[in-house]
Amino acid sequence: MELDRINQKIIAQLQTNARMPTAEIGRRIGLSRTAVQERINRLESQELIQGYRVVLNEHAGLDVRALVFVKFSTKPCAPIVSRLLKIDGVTEIYSLAGSWDAIVKVACRSAEALSTLNDEIAADASVCETTSQLILSEHPALQEQGET
Numbered sequence: 308m309e310l311d312r313i314n315q316k317i318i319a320q321l322q323t324n325a326r327m328p329t330a331e332i333g334r335r336i337g338l339s340r341t342a343v344q345e346r347i348n349r350l351e352s353q354e355l356i357q358g359y360r361v362v363l364n365e366h367a368g369l370d371v372r373a374l375v376f377v378k379f380s381t382k383p384c385a386p387i388v389s390r391l392l393k394i395d396g397v398t399e400i401y402s403l404a405g406s407w408d409a410i411v412k413v414a415c416r417s418a419e420a421l422s423t424l425n426d427e428i429a430a431d432a433s434v435c436e437t438t439s440q441l442i443l444s445e446h447p448a449l450q451e452q453g454e455t
Contacts, residue, residue, distance in 0.1 A: 313336065313346065314346055314350060316335075316336040320332045321359075328340075371414070372445075373412075373440060374410050374413075374439065375411040375437055375439045377391075377408055377409045377434055378437075379409070379433050379434060384402055387431065387433045387434070388400050388409065391428060391431065396414060396420070397411055397424075398414050399412040411428060425439055
């Protein structure tokens with residue numbers, strides 16, 4: 308299935324709120340609820356949409372968020388990423404090209420918990436270097452509304 312402009316608009320709305328009703332998506336992009344649902348079903352069946360995720364708000368108790376930049380001492384990266392994803396507090400991992408091999412996004416309850424989490428990531432035998440940056444705030448991209 309081609310990711311045409313309409314499918315891109317649907318995906319943008321779902322990225323903003325994966326629980327948005329199809330009727331609301333349709334209203335925003337100028338399609339019927341049925342047409343939106345059919346397109347979402349096709350995107351899912353062709354695995355262009357592979358799942359939905361929970362985004363925690365600031366009241367979830369995981370107030371300390373950080374990005375941990377990681378260099379690996381061995382390749383391939385996939386087995387290392389799989390191990391890191393199993394660590395409590397790791398929410399996402401982005402594989403990179405460049406001087407760092409990955410960015411690990413983490414969320415925890417305190418600075419002390421972040422320190423422990425950093426130590427656990429660095430303890431992996433295939434991790435040779437890490438550096439962390441606290442996330443002060445997040446600013447999701449604004450999605451176009453009502454564009455046809």
